[in-house]
Amino acid sequence: MSEKVVLRILRQDSPAEPETRRFEEFAVKAAPGDSIASALFALRASPVTLDGQRVAPVAFESACRGDRCGACTLLVNGHVRSACRTSLLGARPKRGPVVLEPLSKLPLVRDLIVDKSPLRAARQRLGAWLEEPTEEAHAPFALAVIDRCSECGACFEACPETSRDGFAGAAALNEVRLLNALGAGAARASARLDAVMGPGGIADCGKARVCVEVCPEGIPLFDSILGLERDATRRWLGTLSGRRAPAAARPGRK
């Protein structure tokens, strides 16, 4: 038994051609178990719109096809979702089509594909790399829960504060929190905290907490941000106390 579902897809041929931005509608067969990703794969074979026009296949991103890697993140009815994790029948609104759009905060490549390199750039700005480790250190297994980001871009998209040149976002901050907690990352912990206190860092978090809601890996991103905020404040107080009386140290004052 299969039903028909209409996909309404936002398309654009290239970033340089905003005039090609348009919605196109396609009918796809939907069986229980089908995901948005499997529907997009099926659509590749016959990209014919509802009004019978044969068009170029819809460009979309998909890698593992197994709910593992986060490559296929997009907007489903305005909400950030992984295409291979989202049920096609479950995504149908009460009325009207299922609307698919590319992530809106990353540079568009074509149709549903965006350029995710700014996510890596955000990590780089915060110094989220590891030096050569010197001695054996056992990471507490409890850290594994914050150690599984797949750079899917969901938290960057959903956060009201993030932007390409502004707030680095929850994933990058979580990465700093993780690396600072690791034995192998301790040597640069202070430098990372300094970066986190700089422009685009932790002060830009508006505490909307949507990052936690959208993370497909269930990473407690907001806890990471709070933890980092504590460490940053401590570091700030420490720097101050080196120079003047601790009484002058008032976190939050510019």
Added chain:
Amino acid sequence: MSAPTLVIGEGIAGQAAALALAERGIQVLVLAERPAEHSESVSRHDGLDAALGDDDSPERHLEDLLAAAGEAARPVLAPLTEAAPALVDALCRLDVPFERARNGELCLVKLPGSSRARSVHASCETARHVSRRLAARLLRHEVEGRLERRIGWRVIDLVRDGEGRVCGAVAQCFATGEIRGFAATGTCLATGGHAGLFMADTHAPAGLGAMTGIAVRHGAELVAPGSVSHHPFCYRAGGFVRRLPRRIAALGAEPEAGLLDLSKLDRAPLRAAAGSALEAYARATGADPYAEPIAVETMPDRTLGGLEITPEHATSVAGLFAIGGVVAGYAGSPLTAALSTAKPLSEAMQRYAEEHGAPEERALDAVVKRVERRTEELLGREGDESVLEIARELRRQPSRDELDALVARFEEAGLGDGSPRANGALSLAWELEGAFVLARRIAEAP
């Protein structure tokens, strides 16, 4: 001017190779279709194998692997089993969160086919944790200018100089369609196996082995390209094939008549070993994997055959090296295979770079022109034959004659998309061109 060392592919093997090279102070260029975090190796559940137990030794580890891979694999497997214990140490120093007992000792799991308990895991996310640590190390080299990554670039062809040595590659940027030549002093393939050629009727994530085919076209020798290992815990969800971690076998999971019943097993160790994979199963099917039987199939998983290499990781083409799943003979954990061989690979590539000066860049231009012409031709075709359908049939292991017919149909196929930008059909056409070469070798193998 000297050219960088080129690594093609950014799964764990590519990351390990790039890191080992950068740590020797060698300038590295990585060309990869996908970033490591979306690579096939990161989506796997395997842990690492190493002779770490008191009752174990690298020799015993080697004997177990040879039983699976055959005696001929001894030269590639012996250094691997020898290096594996130190590799686990190095990963511990990088704080990979391996499971440990209360006393801090690593937990060793005995997998089917192993005579000893020698697998270490971080739940079923070992590959992801390892890859993330390697990425954090690589980012430092990138910041310091020793490493350049070009992600979203598909290598269309290798380039050889007048003396037959590989002196670079021509690649196409998926996002923009730009075609460019990259000169290289030494090139390493880290492009994975070709198990996709054995997966019929599914949107398998596994590759079709295009890069292996391209290497073969340049004269690389293959070993047993039709040899595949199977995975006992595959299930279908929404048209896709997914896997449950092999390690649940160590907890007593055993399919009976196609059904895997986990309900009689202890829930806590099961959740610790395979929690995220079982959650994904529950999301995809709506069923409770801890309570209801799971319909599983045994399916092709990894290719055991692939490129033949010397103990120095050189293929039979001068200047072309290989690491990881693209290489023939690796049995056991693919993570161990990729990671424990990066150091000897980097030593060999460093020697190669010292012995051979800057490559001839002229050779690149001719190949760039040829690839540009071919791109134009592929994009201009308007045939009714579909590359998707041809890919589907290629996965059904065609005979030689069927393959000839398939190649002829491919030459008539239209892409249905004339744009060079983010063109999935064009990308698949390139994949097919390489895969045909490999599929022919498989069809011709005795």
